[in-house]
Structures are given as structure tokens and as C-alpha cells.
Amino acid sequence: MSTNGTEDRRCEALGQTGLSARADVNMERFAGLVARTLRAPVALVSLVEHDRQVFPGAVGLTGPWAEHRQSPVTHSLCRHVVADGKPLVLADARLDDRVSATPAVAELGVVAYAGMPLTDGDGHVLGSLCAIDTTPRRWSRAELTDLADLAAACSSELRLRLASRAAEDARAAAEAARATAQANAALLLRASQEMADAASVQDVRQRLRHLVTGTLTPHYVGLSLLRDGRLIRVPDPDAPYEIEEAYGHYDIEAPYPSARALRDRRMIAIPDREVLAAEYSAEAVAAFDSLGLASAVCLPLVASRGPVGVLMVGWDRHHQPDLVEQATLNALASYTAHTMARALFLGERITVARQLQSAMLTDLPATPGLDSAALYRPAATDDMVGGDWYDSFPLPAVPDRPGESSLAITVGDITGHDIRAAALMGQVRSMLRQAVLDHPALGPAAALTALEHACLSLRLPATGSILHARLAHGDSGWALTWSNAGHPPPLLLLPDRRTLRLDQHDVLFYPGLGHPPRTDHRMDLAPGSTLLLYTDGLVDRPGRDVERAIGTTRELLATHGDRPLSELLETLADELAGPKADDDIALLAVRVPPSPHD
Structure with missing residues (x-):
């Protein structure tokens, strides 16, 4: 596996993480992310010690493996990741000479395996973040990229634990000096x-x-x-x-x-x-x-x-x-x-959290007959990584409305300011997309309700606010249908420069509340209209009245609404949040271009 000295240092680092053969909340979260992201029946955070491997994070284990959260190192495929210091990807472990005789293949039913190294700051491979399937499977490049990204985030969590342990040791040494x-x-x-x-x-x-x-x-x-x-x-x-x-x-x-x-x-x-x-x-x-x-x-x-x-x-x-x-x-x-x-x-x-968050903020799709732009600004404070996001994607045609084209748009804010909030945001965003695409004929309220049901069933601790809407184009032009789960009200700039505040809303997105009613609201959008969605970081700051800030946003929207959308969003963020915002901000604007004769 490595020289004796290197192995001793690696195992010493393992001990300093404080992780062993018992469940750890953060490691369980990483295992859950792997299982959901790769749709794998088994996912593990596996740390390889001298004579055993332990699973502080595990999804899908059964029997004694789930109860004891450990196995002999002879059962470990992850030990090959540690020994080689690089990923191990197998479509069918039974056909690979290196691991086919490993007891895990027969006793645990391991067939397909993908494991990424988990490293400390000195480059020691402490274990593996792995996905396991019980049938042959060719892992896609996208799946392996997602797994590698999650392994990088998990490695950062391990390094932070080691740094915290070192800081605790330093504090103990300083206390000894205090006596003299x-x-x-x-x-x-x-x-x-x-x-x-x-x-x-x-x-x-x-x-x-x-x-x-x-x-x-x-x-x-x-x-x-x-x-x-x-x-x-x-x-x-x-x-x-x-x-x-x-x-x-x-x-x-x-x-x-x-x-x-x-x-x-x-x-x-x-x-x-x-x-x-x-x-x-x-x-x-x-x-x-x-x-x-x-x-x-x-x-x-x-x-x-x-x-x-x-x-x-x-x-x-x-x-x-x-x-x-x-x-x-x-x-x-x-x-x-x-x-x-x-x-x-x-x-x-x-940085890992912001990269994860940034990966979720995809480019907006080009939509015939609509202009759109989005802006995300992180908080000025380095350790404030939030759960704000925007999303926009085209919807498939509905059989009973063959001539209609539709676009889904969302702005949301998951509670929290850390990597957990960013990870939860990614899950919620993906689950909402799935809910919408599975039932394109249903409205935004039904999608939010389905999302809440899924979070409640999966015990996903995601809370916050979401504004989800659908823009549909038919014979009479563009129509907006939206449902608001406790989010700041959208603003609509009309062609005559008046602004409307779309105040209709339901309770916050909080699956723990059970099944609160969700309501759809609808209105037509005239050519020349501009719709603005935003998160609370734009208007909610310490010492400032939110209602007054929303009023200022309406004034700025009316004043600068004829600008290109990207410039409009930059202006709103500059004027309202300034260069040192206390919270992250997500903005999404959609404009129905004026008619050619206007």
C-alpha cells in the first residue's frame, strides 16, 4: 500500500479525523448525494485502516455490514484506490482479475464499482467515496465527473476536520504555556x-x-x-x-x-x-x-x-x-x-461550495419570442456561501396543446450559508426539474407540491422560499402562470412604464409543515413587458425596511427598464445591494419584446 512511514502517517491522519465505524452526519450526507446523483443502490464513504475499512457514511448496506459499519480489509475494493492513489472504475468486478476473488464480490454482491480517492492535505489517500451497483453497469463520463466533484468536497471536509484537530492541539499547548x-x-x-x-x-x-x-x-x-x-x-x-x-x-x-x-x-x-x-x-x-x-x-x-x-x-x-x-x-x-x-x-x-453552486447556475436557454438574462452575486463575506439559485428550461409539448411552447423559470433560496446549503440547493433544483418534466401538463403549484412530497419522503432537510413559474406562448401571446412559496414578490414592468407587484403567495417551502395548499396564479404578458424575479438578498439588509426596498426596486425597474436585460440586472444589484452585499443574490429577468409596429 505504501512505505511503513507513509502508512503510519496516513493512519495517524485517519485517527485525527475522528471518524470510525459509526454514522457521521456529514459523511452520511455525502453518501446520500452519491446515491441520488448516480442513482446507485449502494454508496459509501469508506476509510481504509490497517486491517479493516469503516463506513462513516453509507447508503444501501444491509445485514451485519449496515449494523457494524465495517468489514475486513480483505473485503475492500476501496483498498485498491488507496494503494494506487487513483480512481477505480469497474463495469463488472467479477470480470476483473484484480478484484474478482475479493470476498465483497460474492458476499456483498458488488458488481459495478466506481471509487474516487479521498485525500488529506499531504496527499495521503485516506479512503474512497464510491458508488456500487449490483448489476453490470458502464459508468458515464458525467457520472464519474459528478463523483469526482463530490469526492473533492468530501476531501475538503476531511481536511477541515484535521485542521480543526490541529487547532485544538495548539490551544492545548498554549494552555500549558499559560501555567508558566x-x-x-x-x-x-x-x-x-x-x-x-x-x-x-x-x-x-x-x-x-x-x-x-x-x-x-x-x-x-x-x-x-x-x-x-x-x-x-x-x-x-x-x-x-x-x-x-x-x-x-x-x-x-x-x-x-x-x-x-x-x-x-x-x-x-x-x-x-x-x-x-x-x-x-x-x-x-x-x-x-x-x-x-x-x-x-x-x-x-x-x-x-x-x-x-x-x-x-x-x-x-x-x-x-x-x-x-x-x-x-x-x-x-x-x-x-x-x-x-x-x-x-x-x-x-x-471554493468547492461555490464551484458546486456555480455548476448549478446553468446558461439560460434561447427561447424564440423571449429575451432573458440572469445574474448571481455571492455575498461579500468569504464564508457566506448561500443557497440562492435561478433556473430556466424549455418544457416539452403537451399533447392537448400542440401549438403551445412553454418555458419554466425558477428563483429560490435554500436556508443556510455553507456547503450544506449549496448541496441542498442542487438537490432541490434537480428534484423540481424532475417534477416539472415528469408532468409538463400540470402547473407550478403541482410541481412545488410534488417537490415537498419528495423532500418529506426522503427526509431531505431543505427549507426556504421558491418562486416557480411557467411562460406559455399560444395564439394570444405569452401568458405567465406562477406559484409562490413564501418568496419575495415578482415585479412586472408594463409597456407603459408602470410596474405591478405580484403579491399573491402561499406559505414558505417547508416540507415539515405537511402538505400546505399551493396556488397557481395567471396573467397575460403584453408585448414590451419585463418580468423580474429575485432573491431576498436584493432587498433585505440589516437596518433597511424590506417594503421600502421593494418600492425602490420598482422605481429602478421603471427608470432603467429599457436597458438590455443584463445591464438592467447589474444596475439593480449595484444600486440596491452595493459592492459588499451581506447575502448572496440571484436575479432572473424575462422580457416579451415589443411588437414590430410598437
Whole structure:
């Protein structure tokens, strides 16, 4: 499988995830996503230990395998994924010499198998996210792509667990230091509290400055991030320094004390300017002088996966930290390193979530006789990944209305701001599409009701608001039919520049409420009309009245409604949400072009 040392480190990482032969909520969710996305009867999150494989996430297991959630490693096809470090895809395991004799084929009925590696940050393959079928099956390229994407998201969840465990270890080490550094206990305690939920490197930078200002009374606190062999200074937007722009980045081999601290993996003290001038470059002295420093220390930031940057603390007077203060600074550096590592992992996880969300926001179809445009803007806050979405797709012809062409449009908002919300959004979007396409003759209300029934039966914890509509073109022109499950009201711009607010709505989308009545509403759309659907991020912000914001939206729609739709949506988002929106926003506009003689 691997060398003894590598295998030991791999198994150590497995233990640090905290996952074993028992169900885990997040791993169960990934297994469920695989089963539903690939329509596989069995899906597993399988982690391969020395002598067994365990299933913290499982769908479709029966008998003792479901009860004990483990099997001997001899029964494992996933061990081949771990050993080879690459996907294993089999249309019929019984015909493959590598695995045909594996007991799982006979005892578990494994026939078709597709497994993707689950890795930690060091590249160790911890197990496999796999789909299993009990009959021969050729996995499509799209299915394998979906499985690989889900494995990447699952790997990010494992890495986040490892980073959190490392942060917990760092906090424990800092608490031990607190016993020998009582005078600085308050600093370390505040560091453990305030740094624990830092969401970005910039957030770490700002919190650092506030943390050390009181106890250590420094004149300057600087943070540099290691990227591709270079140190990049992280600016503090609340306390800008010219030097952080003039010397924004430098090589780790540069003659700077901060670069030396990273190379030597130890604290470097600069007791005075003379020592700095004797041992380092003129540029380092110029930077020191521009900050008004007389003394400084530079500390490497080393997390569990290696160095992530350098912390610099400087004073405008002679200051030589004693042993207790050095211990405090080293403990603070450890907190900062692991917090930065966690922030970087969180950023990776959010990137995966946003990629998942973005994949669901497909291009709008070209529809003869209609213009359409959509816009999605994520929240300005990095860790706010929402469940907002839009959708538009053509509907098949209905037998009793052969001359009619129809288009389904949807805007929705699933509750939550994390990868779970993005994943639930994808499921809800796909299930609503299926409900609509299975029964194209029924209206939007019936589709929403079918969606709620499906979520209730599958125990899918999706809640939020949805506006689902159908645009149908017949002999008399375009007609709009819609059903509103607690969503902000659509707005309609009429050809004479008046606006209508379509207020009719039912209760929120909340399958736990049972089977609330859903209602269809209908109106004709005159040539030159523009329909606007949007999520609450456009109008609902702290300190702002929602009703007034909807009124402002109507005014802007009337003022700018003659613009191309893509420009109109950008204008609405800029004017109402601004560059730093607190929530993500989805907008969808549909226009019936004016008649040629208008």
C-alpha cells in the first residue's frame, strides 16, 4: 500500500479525523448525494485502516455490514484506490482479475464499482467515496465527473476536520504555556477565543493587531503569508502602512529577518537598529525605519502541514522579550499559524461550495419570442456561501396543446450559508426539474407540491422560499402562470412604464409543515413587458425596511427598464445591494419584446 512511514502517517491522519465505524452526519450526507446523483443502490464513504475499512457514511448496506459499519480489509475494493492513489472504475468486478476473488464480490454482491480517492492535505489517500451497483453497469463520463466533484468536497471536509484537530492541539499547548506565563494569560485566552472563528487571512491580521496591542504594547504588528516561495505582506485595511505596499512581497531567501525566521524555523530577535544594519540588507533597514521601530521579533508560523507565514511584532523603543514573553509570543504564533491554516482550508472548502453552486447556475436557454438574462452575486463575506439559485428550461409539448411552447423559470433560496446549503440547493433544483418534466401538463403549484412530497419522503432537510413559474406562448401571446412559496414578490414592468407587484403567495417551502395548499396564479404578458424575479438578498439588509426596498426596486425597474436585460440586472444589484452585499443574490429577468409596429 505504501512505505511503513507513509502508512503510519496516513493512519495517524485517519485517527485525527475522528471518524470510525459509526454514522457521521456529514459523511452520511455525502453518501446520500452519491446515491441520488448516480442513482446507485449502494454508496459509501469508506476509510481504509490497517486491517479493516469503516463506513462513516453509507447508503444501501444491509445485514451485519449496515449494523457494524465495517468489514475486513480483505473485503475492500476501496483498498485498491488507496494503494494506487487513483480512481477505480469497474463495469463488472467479477470480470476483473484484480478484484474478482475479493470476498465483497460474492458476499456483498458488488458488481459495478466506481471509487474516487479521498485525500488529506499531504496527499495521503485516506479512503474512497464510491458508488456500487449490483448489476453490470458502464459508468458515464458525467457520472464519474459528478463523483469526482463530490469526492473533492468530501476531501475538503476531511481536511477541515484535521485542521480543526490541529487547532485544538495548539490551544492545548498554549494552555500549558499559560501555567508558566500567568502575566500573559489574558492574551492567550483572548487569542483562543477570538482567533478560533477567524474566517480569512485578512481577518486573522486584524484580530492579531487588537489582541497584542494591550498586553505586549507593540508599535507594529505585521503578518506575511507564504505563497510559492515568496512572503506576501497581508495589509490591515484599518491601519495601513506605506511599507506594506512598497515592499509588498519578497523571496524567502531575501536578507530580511522575517525571511530568516521562516528559513531557520525559529524566533529572530532584532534588539536594535545596529544589529539590523550589521546582519541584514539596506532595504530591511529602510523598512524598519519607515515603521518607526527600535526593536522587533519575527516568528515563523508553522502549522501541521508546514510553514504558512511569518508574524512580526515591533516596538518603537528598546525592548528585549524575556523568557516568559518569548513563550507567550511563540504560543501566539502557534495559534496564528493554525488559525491561518484553518482559514486557508475554509477558503478551499468555500471554493468547492461555490464551484458546486456555480455548476448549478446553468446558461439560460434561447427561447424564440423571449429575451432573458440572469445574474448571481455571492455575498461579500468569504464564508457566506448561500443557497440562492435561478433556473430556466424549455418544457416539452403537451399533447392537448400542440401549438403551445412553454418555458419554466425558477428563483429560490435554500436556508443556510455553507456547503450544506449549496448541496441542498442542487438537490432541490434537480428534484423540481424532475417534477416539472415528469408532468409538463400540470402547473407550478403541482410541481412545488410534488417537490415537498419528495423532500418529506426522503427526509431531505431543505427549507426556504421558491418562486416557480411557467411562460406559455399560444395564439394570444405569452401568458405567465406562477406559484409562490413564501418568496419575495415578482415585479412586472408594463409597456407603459408602470410596474405591478405580484403579491399573491402561499406559505414558505417547508416540507415539515405537511402538505400546505399551493396556488397557481395567471396573467397575460403584453408585448414590451419585463418580468423580474429575485432573491431576498436584493432587498433585505440589516437596518433597511424590506417594503421600502421593494418600492425602490420598482422605481429602478421603471427608470432603467429599457436597458438590455443584463445591464438592467447589474444596475439593480449595484444600486440596491452595493459592492459588499451581506447575502448572496440571484436575479432572473424575462422580457416579451415589443411588437414590430410598437
